Amino acid sequence: MDWYNLLKFIHVTSFAAWFGTVFASLFLLKTLEPKLTGSREDVAHHPQLLQTFIRLETKVADTGFKSTVISGLLLAFFFYGWSTWVFVKIGLVALQLALTMGYIIKQIQPLAYPCNPAEYRKWYQLFTISLSMFALVLLVTFFLL
Numbered sequence: 001m002d003w004y005n006l007l008k009f010i011h012v013t014s015f016a017a018w019f020g021t022v023f024a025s026l027f028l029l030k031t032l033e034p035k036l037t038g039s040r041e042d043v044a045h046h047p048q049l050l051q052t053f054i055r056l057e058t059k060v061a062d063t064g065f066k067s068t069v070i071s072g073l074l075l076a077f078f079f080y081g082w083s084t085w086v087f088v089k090i091g092l093v094a095l096q097l098a099l100t101m102g103y104i105i106k107q108i109q110p111l112a113y114p115c116n117p118a119e120y121r122k123w124y125q126l127f128t129i130s131l132s133m134f135a136l137v138l139l140v141t142f143f144l145l
């Protein structure tokens with residue numbers, strides 16, 4: 001058994017699963033936008049639909065996040081070593097978690113539907129934060145690590 005390849009496999013597939021759920025959520029939010037920013041009649045059961053989706057998404061994203069971090073730490077400990085860029089990566093991941101969780105609690109959870117398009121844009125700002133942090137971590141991974 002090649003533990004190095006196995007860990008790398010877990011690290012990259014967990015990241016891909018986590019990353020995939022972010023895009024799936026973005027597409028669903030875009031699809032539901034006319035319903036969730038429309039009239040009271042339009043909104044119907046769409047908020048519950050979004051809630052159910054987010055609950056399922058969170059399960060996969062949480063597991064993907066934890067597996068990515070644990071396998072990353074094991075890769076550094078057993079094979080790669082603790083270079084400065086590994087610490088930069090850890091710092092960026094911690095920052096990504098703090099920024100996205102903070103934004104969800106402060107700006108997303110208080111949203112009630114239907115809301116106006118300006119309020120709905122907060123969702124897209126959340127994805128901007130999340131995807132920018134992914135881009136930074138991937139740039140460090142492929143060009144500096």
Ligand code: HEM
Pocket residue numbers: 008011012015068069071072073075076079080081086089090093134137138141142145
């Ligand atoms: C605490 C968090 C993390 C730690 C400690 C960590 C650590 C590492 C280490 C040490 C490697 C190098 C393996 C090697 O080439 O020998 C690696 C590879 C990789 N990491 Fe992470 N990582 C973390 C989080 C992430 C995150 C959040 C992402 C995605 C956004 C990510 C994406 C990747 C990818 C795609 C590779 C493969 C690079 C390649 O094969 O050349 N890592 N990680």
